[in-house]
Amino acid sequence: MHRKSIALASLLVSVAALALAQNPRGTAETSLSGKKVSVEYGRPNLKGRDLLAEAPVGTDWRTGADKSTTLTTDADLVFGSTTIPKGSYSLFTKRTADKTWTLVFNKQTGQWGTEHDASQDLASVPLAWEQKDSGPELFTIEVTSSGASGDLRLIWGKHVLSAPFKAK
Numbered sequence: 560m561h562r563k564s565i566a567l568a569s570l571l572v573s574v575a576a577l578a579l580a581q582n583p584r585g586t587a588e589t590s591l592s593g594k595k596v597s598v599e600y601g602r603p604n605l606k607g608r609d610l611l612a613e614a615p616v617g618t619d620w621r622t623g624a625d626k627s628t629t630l631t632t633d634a635d636l637v638f639g640s641t642t643i644p645k646g647s648y649s650l651f652t653k654r655t656a657d658k659t660w661t662l663v664f665n666k667q668t669g670q671w672g673t674e675h676d677a678s679q680d681l682a683s684v685p686l687a688w689e690q691k692d693s694g695p696e697l698f699t700i701e702v703t704s705s706g707a708s709g710d711l712r713l714i715w716g717k718h719v720l721s722a723p724f725k726a727k
Contacts, residue, residue: 582624583697589704591726594634596709598650601625601672602697611654611718619663620652621672622713623698627651629668635727636709638662638684642727651675652713652720653683660686660720662711686713686720693717 582604588597601624614620622628627649636643643664651663661683667676694716701712713720 587700587702589702591704592707596632600628605696622650622652627672636724638724658688689719
């Protein structure tokens with residue numbers, strides 16, 4: 560009986576520790592020409608750090624925290640000359656140069672955020688980078704629209720990464 564009590568206590572402590580380690584989740588959504596576009600993501604906290612500035616060139620970033628960030632769209636989206644068919648995709652971000660980033664659409668969804676299988680990548684699109692004087696401590700994704708056009712913005716601390724898109 561004593562062993563069962565110890566095992567149960569250990570299990571409860573492990574579950575509680577895992578729950579505390581989880582970051583809050585966020586959702587951003589908009590409508591383009593009557594079609595819904597949404598992003599569900601984890602919201603890590605900077606805690607005074609500048610993590611995007613510290614990311615080495617070539618780094619694949621999970622674009623959020625914990626479970627992979629998922630973009631779901633009811634419309635085909637066009638980013639520049641790249642078409643993303645309607646459906647659901649995990650989002651990853653890649654630093655390709657000092658101030659150059661790309662957004663990666665991966666066909667796999669639901670995986671732990673660091674489990675990026677590049678063979679499942681559908682496409683990559685360039686992100687514009689902008690630095691502000693200040694910004695949110697919690698990672699934030701915004702999806703805005705006007706008519707058939709929209710903008711996807713990743714905001715964390717002083718950094719804003721964005722990509723305009725249109726509904727097809």
